[in-house]
Amino acid sequence: MRRALALGFVAGSCSDRPISFQQALWAEHGIDVHFTVLKQHLTTVRAQFDAEHYLHIGDTPIDRMMAEGAGFDFVHVIEDDLLLALETLNLHE
Secondary structure, eight states, rough: OHHHHHTTTOOOOEEEEOOHHHHHHHHHHOOOSSEEGGGHOOOOOOOOOOSSOOOOEEESSSHHHHHHEEEETETTTTSSSSHHHHHHHHHHH
């Protein structure tokens, strides 16, 4: 996350965990993210941030459904090769 932010990516968390939990987690690690939302609000994130690419990294079928429903590409954190996916999407240097 630190690298993505340093490279200028808009990044945050979109989870089924409460927003307060997400914010506390980022604060615990000293990371200032652009957003923390519940996963059903990915469309809100897309509307708030103009970007060339929208990507959600998740680990459940619901994550995939929410991401694709909001027009995000989806990468499964365990099943997919994250670096290969980022390169394929031209999101990795």
